Amino acid sequence: MAAFQPLQPISRFLLPRGPLLLRPQTRLLMQHATGLRHASTPAKGLSAEFLRRKAAQQQKATPVIPQPDIYRPPSHGSRKPNRNLENRIYGPPVSEEDKKRMATKKYPNMMSPEGSFSFWFLHDRGIHMWITLGILVTLSIAAWYMDFLSRTIYAELLPTRRDFVRHPYDTTKRFIEVYKMHMEYTSQLYTQQRLKKAEDVDKRRQYRLERQREAELKGEEYVEDPRYYVGEDGVRRRRVKRWFGIWE
Incomplete structure (x- = not known):
């Protein structure tokens, strides 16, 4: 008596295309016939173990290694800074004369101090308005003079x-x-x-x-030509049609 031979799957391109319900389910036949499991099919016995390990790994906190003081830079001390000492001025107190002298002193690469000529020249609105109007008037006079020279016959x-x-x-x-x-x-x-x-x-x-x-x-x-009309000044002009407010 011949031994039982498992069913061999038929290639998909050899099967006729028909309705979805009438197509043979080759994957189910192969699983029941041969008892093989594809690599893409998840295993039932490992899913619970995998979830347990994943939950245990998430519960573990990230270990924090304390930084030793030997490697701590001087700008970041171990103690919190005292905010009351930030605006502390070392040395003798500044007098009023020193404040006035510092306010009027000219420092390099900085704006001019108050009370100086350069500070007044840069911040005074009147002098800027006078300069602007002077330039505009000069340009207008120059333009008028050049136009006058180009038009007159008595140059x-x-x-x-x-x-x-x-x-x-x-x-x-x-x-x-x-x-x-x-x-x-x-x-x-x-x-x-x-x-x-x-x-x-x-x-x-x-x-x-x-x-x-x-x-x-x-x-x-x-009969006058309807294409023309006589204006109030007596000039005969051609009528122009307008379409949506635009000249023809």
């Missing part, structure tokens, strides 16, 4: 710096005269531009009226 009539040093009064008077000439010239330019603009507006208005008369004589209706 050759302006006095030089040497003349200002030698004759400041006459140089200032001459500069004012040249500046008045420059202002008169710019006023004339602006007046001519304004008159030319008004003349152009009048010509456009006359042109539109003439077109309307021609249309009336021919019996036609004069």
